[in-house]
Amino acid sequence: MALNIGCAAPPGKSRDNKTGSWRVFMPVITKEKCTMCGNCILLCPEGCIVEVDGYPVIDYDFCKGCGLCANECPSEAIAMIQEEK
Amino acid sequence: MADKSCELFDAGHRACGGCGPALAARLIMKGAGANTIVVASTGCMEVFSTPYPETAWKVPWIHSLFENAAAVASGIDSALKKQGRDEHIVCICGDGATFDIGMLCISGAFERGHNITYICYDNEAYMNTGIQRSGATPYDADTTTSPAGKNSTGNKTRKKDLPAILAAHGAPYVATASTAYPNDIINKVDKAVNIEGPCYIQIQTPCCTGWGFDGAKTVEIGKMAIASGLWVNYEMENGVVTKVKKLPMRRPVEDYLKTQKRFRHLFRPERNEAEIAKIQAIADANAEKFGIDMNIEKK
Amino acid sequence: MMQIMEGSHAVAEAVKLIKPDVVSAYPITPQTHIVERLAEMAADGEIDSEYVCVESEFSALSVCLGASAAGSRVYSATSSQGLILMAEVVFNVAGMRLPIVMSIANRAIGAPLSIWNDQQDSIALRDSGWIQLYAEDVQEMSDLHFLAYKVSEDHDILLPSFVCFDGFILSHTYEPVDIPTQEEVDAFLGPYNAYQMLDAKNPISMGMYATPDYYLEFRYENDAAMVRSAEALKVAGKAFGEQFGRDYSGLVESYKMEDADVAFVALGSICGTIKDAIDEMRENGVKAGLVKIRCYRPFPAEELRAALSGVGTVAVLEKNISLGSAMKGAVGPEVKDAMDGTGTAVFSYVAGLGGRDIRKRDVAAIADLALKGEGNMFYGLREELI
Numbered sequence: 001m002a003l004n005i006g007c008a009a010p011p012g013k014s015r016d017n018k019t020g021s022w023r024v025f026m027p028v029i030t031k032e033k034c035t036m037c038g039n040c041i042l043l044c045p046e047g048c049i050v051e052v053d054g055y056p057v058i059d060y061d062f063c064k065g066c067g068l069c070a071n072e073c074p075s076e077a078i079a080m081i082q083e084e085k
Numbered sequence: 086m087a088d089k090s091c092e093l094f095d096a097g098h099r100a101c102g103g104c105g106p107a108l109a110a111r112l113i114m115k116g117a118g119a120n121t122i123v124v125a126s127t128g129c130m131e132v133f134s135t136p137y138p139e140t141a142w143k144v145p146w147i148h149s150l151f152e153n154a155a156a157v158a159s160g161i162d163s164a165l166k167k168q169g170r171d172e173h174i175v176c177i178c179g180d181g182a183t184f185d186i187g188m189l190c191i192s193g194a195f196e197r198g199h200n201i202t203y204i205c206y207d208n209e210a211y212m213n214t215g216i217q218r219s220g221a222t223p224y225d226a227d228t229t230t231s232p233a234g235k236n237s238t239g240n241k242t243r244k245k246d247l248p249a250i251l252a253a254h255g256a257p258y259v260a261t262a263s264t265a266y267p268n269d270i271i272n273k274v275d276k277a278v279n280i281e282g283p284c285y286i287q288i289q290t291p292c293c294t295g296w297g298f299d300g301a302k303t304v305e306i307g308k309m310a311i312a313s314g315l316w317v318n319y320e321m322e323n324g325v326v327t328k329v330k331k332l333p334m335r336r337p338v339e340d341y342l343k344t345q346k347r348f349r350h351l352f353r354p355e356r357n358e359a360e361i362a363k364i365q366a367i368a369d370a371n372a373e374k375f376g377i378d379m380n381i382e383k384k
Numbered sequence: 385m386m387q388i389m390e391g392s393h394a395v396a397e398a399v400k401l402i403k404p405d406v407v408s409a410y411p412i413t414p415q416t417h418i419v420e421r422l423a424e425m426a427a428d429g430e431i432d433s434e435y436v437c438v439e440s441e442f443s444a445l446s447v448c449l450g451a452s453a454a455g456s457r458v459y460s461a462t463s464s465q466g467l468i469l470m471a472e473v474v475f476n477v478a479g480m481r482l483p484i485v486m487s488i489a490n491r492a493i494g495a496p497l498s499i500w501n502d503q504q505d506s507i508a509l510r511d512s513g514w515i516q517l518y519a520e521d522v523q524e525m526s527d528l529h530f531l532a533y534k535v536s537e538d539h540d541i542l543l544p545s546f547v548c549f550d551g552f553i554l555s556h557t558y559e560p561v562d563i564p565t566q567e568e569v570d571a572f573l574g575p576y577n578a579y580q581m582l583d584a585k586n587p588i589s590m591g592m593y594a595t596p597d598y599y600l601e602f603r604y605e606n607d608a609a610m611v612r613s614a615e616a617l618k619v620a621g622k623a624f625g626e627q628f629g630r631d632y633s634g635l636v637e638s639y640k641m642e643d644a645d646v647a648f649v650a651l652g653s654i655c656g657t658i659k660d661a662i663d664e665m666r667e668n669g670v671k672a673g674l675v676k677i678r679c680y681r682p683f684p685a686e687e688l689r690a691a692l693s694g695v696g697t698v699a700v701l702e703k704n705i706s707l708g709s710a711m712k713g714a715v716g717p718e719v720k721d722a723m724d725g726t727g728t729a730v731f732s733y734v735a736g737l738g739g740r741d742i743r744k745r746d747v748a749a750i751a752d753l754a755l756k757g758e759g760n761m762f763y764g765l766r767e768e769l770i
Contacts, residue, residue: 004580005579005605006481006590007591007593007594008592009137009588009589009592011140011143011588011589013140014095014140015097017097017098019098044108044111045104045105047094047095051090062096064102066102066303067299067300068301068304070301071302080301120584135593136592136594138598140589142589143587144587145583147582148589148590148593149480149591150446150476156438156447157447157453159446160408160436160447160450163406163450163456164406164450164451164454164455168405189443193443
């Protein structure tokens with residue numbers, strides 16, 4: 001595909017880069033403990049936690065496993081589990 | 086009112102896991118909204134978010150050089166005025182670009198009074214080039230150009246008071262914020278983009294790689310920076326401090342310094358009481374200046 | 385309409401007709417009369433541009449960059465120290481393919497500090513990717529601006545342009561100049577239509593960074609546009625001639641070259657002096673000619689070779705110095721390369737630096753040196769000082 005001159009580009013292509021492959025640990029949410037505070041959704045540096053019917057759902061294609069969500073969850077509903085690869 | 090559900094900073098960017106600036110970018114865009122043009126300087130955020138052809142930005146975005154974001158934004162402001170357009174213009178630049186090499190352009194832009202919001206994501210060093218000190222690097226922080234060693238306790242200079250400098254330029258609104266308090270960022274950005282004239286927001290964005298801590302603790306460390314008094318969240322309107330985040334009980338600076346490798350030399354191989362005291366004095370001076378101490382014992 | 389006007393003011397009049405949305409420039413001798421006249425026009429409502437006074441030349445071009453990226457036509461002007469200060473932005477603008485046109489009132493670069501004319505400033509940035517046009521007189525100073533905008537803004541080109549003219553010699557000299565009407569310029573140029581721009585309705589990221597996998601091709605595209613711009617300049621120059629009666633379809637211009645034994649090659653106002661000198665030399669039996677380079681970037685190698693065809697000796701009059709280079713001047717090596725294989729001898733003569741006068745007798749003396757095979761030297765040194 002030919003270059004966009006001036007080194008310009010339209011939005012969208014960052015999603016080609018599946019940063020989920022960076023992970024060593026992955027966050028797992030225990031729904032029963034979740035109080036729907038929304039902290040994890042707000043604080044994820046990737047923006048890859050979305051709200052579905054009030055509950056947070058993690059997009060593992062992009063989750064880097066940084067653990068911020070787990071660290072900040074007030075009800076300790078998120079655990080960082082070592083992933084089997 | 087800002088739409089907190091909108092995501093204008095996309096996933097797939099190449100920031101370190103737990104990156105403070107990446108979190109700030111998401112939050113800034115929630116405050117600014119889709120009718121925004123972002124002007125970036127060279128730095129971590131620009132590099133991790135726009136390797137051609139992958140861009141994480143869903144709003145119009147431009148990067149020119151390291152030092153001229155404020156001048157580029159001035160040009161955009163002039164063009165929009167002529168064309169009768171109303172997009173918000175938001176500069177998002179690191180502390181290196183803002184405190185040092187960009188001073189000339191920022192001073193000119195604020196002097197001319199352009200309708201822009203300049204947001205500095207302050208990770209307190211030139212991080213993208215490998216952690217060199219900037220005018221925003223705190224006293225005694227270890228960086229590669231201000232390393233601790235036999236003859237040095239780290240960075241020798243105090244953090245430049247850029248909010249005061251820009252308030253002195255006549256900026257109608259100047260604020261500090263932190264990724265530790267995300268809703269506060271959103272609210273302050275929303276406020277700033279809707280104020281006519283040049284506004285400045287300086288956001289502390291802890292850098293796990295540069296400061297030496299686990300990325301999971303980015304928010305926790307930001308909270309401790311504020312709890313120690315070394316970072317103060319406040320607002321200034323027309324040069325007068327109008328709001329300050331107060332502390333029920335301020336923590337000793339040591340509790341904050343101990344959490345990061347960049348201050349480890351103050352504690353190992355032995356404690357450097359003299360330097361820790363100097364840093365405590367900085368925090369005490371902040372507390373005095375901004376009146377942050379409430380001195381309420383938790384029961 | 386024919387008027388007697390100072391060169392700088394002729395440029396301001398041209399800019400007024402071009403109607404940029406945003407003008408941003410920093411004052412520097414000898415460009416100051418341009419920006420002052422534009423400020424006057426803005427203050428009196430004669431132009432409707434946003435006139436942005438900035439804190440340095442670096443900021444001036446950065447402001448223009450932002451405004452251009454946001455979809456506006458822009459204008460700036462500078463000289464010498466200012467151009468070198470903004471050099472980083474100069475490269476940036478070309479790489480971002482923004483069609484900015486900037487007047488350069490050619491002036492020597494310090495140290496030592498000099499406010500007087502030579503062409504070091506623009507020639508020092510010949511690698512930056514900007515089209516470079518050089519004016520011989522005030523009429524060209526005015527006309528070349530319309531031509532520059534037309535070609536720069538062409539979506540097939542999208543390269544910024546320098547319109548260069550000798551500082552003081554042209555900028556501060558009164559000459560008769562035909563200033564076109566607004567209708568004529570609108571018909572030739574039309575309104576600015578950005579190829580791509582910052583627009584919330586259609587977001588793009590501009591000025592992304594390129595990894596080694598992409599960088600070379602971006603530079604190739606810049607070069608390809610530069611190559612295309614030669615033809616675009618000829619076409620636009622011809623159209624200009626048809627509309628305004630002054631033809632600019634030649635990237636070079638020949639004077640008395642039909643039977644020349646020695647040919648001068650030069651840029652800018654010195655060509656006027658050289659033409660007068662040639663007339664005198666011919667009366668004295670020296671068959672001299674001139675090939676003036678009007679367009680220096682893209683370099684008109686083919687056109688030069690054709691114009692210099694059959695000439696035995698070429699004397700390149702260099703108002704610049706490329707310190708450390710074998711021929712001493714920057715233009716000479718490219719002329720020599722264009723004449724490669726023809727047997728023509730090409731010599732460079734560094735003269736007129738820092739505003740030192742070049743008189744008709746100096747031109748004749750250089751012709752003599754060239755015919756004797758002496759060249760690649762400084763001309764006119766004051767021996768007692770060295």
